[in-house]
Amino acid sequence: MAQKETAQRILDAAEALFSEKGFAETSLRNITTKAGVNLAAVNYHFGSKKSLIQAIFARYLTPFSEQFSDQLDIIELRKNTPDQLLKLLVITLNKSGLENPEKFGVFMRLLGLAYSQGQGHLRKFLTSEYGEVFSRYMKEINRVTPELTPMERFWRIHFMLGAAVFTMSSVDSLMAMAEHDLGTETDVKGVISQLMPFLATGLMANV
Numbered sequence: 001m002a003q004k005e006t007a008q009r010i011l012d013a014a015e016a017l018f019s020e021k022g023f024a025e026t027s028l029r030n031i032t033t034k035a036g037v038n039l040a041a042v043n044y045h046f047g048s049k050k051s052l053i054q055a056i057f058a059r060y061l062t063p064f065s066e067q068f069s070d071q072l073d074i075i076e077l078r079k080n081t082p083d084q085l086l087k088l089l090v091i092t093l094n095k096s097g098l099e100n101p102e103k104f105g106v107f108m109r110l111l112g113l114a115y116s117q118g119q120g121h122l123r124k125f126l127t128s129e130y131g132e133v134f135s136r137y138m139k140e141i142n143r144v145t146p147e148l149t150p151m152e153r154f155w156r157i158h159f160m161l162g163a164a165v166f167t168m169s170s171v172d173s174l175m176a177m178a179e180h181d182l183g184t185e186t187d188v189k190g191v192i193s194q195l196m197p198f199l200a201t202g203l204m205a206n207v
Contacts (some may be wrong), residue, residue, distance in 0.1 A: 006045065009036065010037060011052075013031050014053075018053070019106045022113055023053060023119060028049055049137070050121045053121075053122060054125045058129065065129075067092045068092045068134075070135070071131045072137060075088060076136070080143075082141075083200045084192055085197070086199055088137075102172070104171060105168060105171050108165050112165040112166075112169055112206060141157070156202060167191065168191070168195075171191055175188075
């Protein structure tokens with residue numbers, strides 16, 4: 001088996017198990033069994049369980065952050081609104097391949113687990129690898145919300161993140177529910193188009 005294929009199988013197995021069972025509940029033995037490899041292969045390609053978790057996030061966030069940086073180069077030259085800044089995320093998702101419902105749902109479940117299961121190493125990794133581009137984005141958020149105090153802005157951003165993680169981590173189920181209850185089919189873009197105005201209104205509530 002080619003080395004690249006082996007690493008891919010390990011990543012695929014770990015991603016599926018982490019999103020289903022959680023980081024703490026998934027052992028390296030679980031991962032090697034599902035991937036059909038031995039522990040030496042995991043150690044060779046990733047070195048540790050923490051590094052494996054980081055590699056899973058990197059394969060989503062590296063293409064996303066590259067596209068995000070390109071989009072920020074454009075918007076930093078103009079006057080923006082909160083709604084436009086949120087739409088920027090949608091544009092970036094569409095350009096980086098995360099518009100696939102299954103893929104997007106898995107990533108959002110992993111993101112939610114990163115917050116709920118205390119993966120301190122992961123937060124350090126994300127800050128180190130992607131902190132610059134997201135700091136640029138937060139600078140724009142700060143610029144369009146001067147009426148908010150730092151505390152208000154902090155909580156609203158995290159409430160927005162919580163709503164987004166909940167919605168998009170269960171996007172398949174929500175689309176099925178919408179079809180059953182409303183008799184209309186939708187897709188990820190349709191769900192996001194409903195979510196974005198809600199988030200923008202929450203960010204600017206009573207301002």
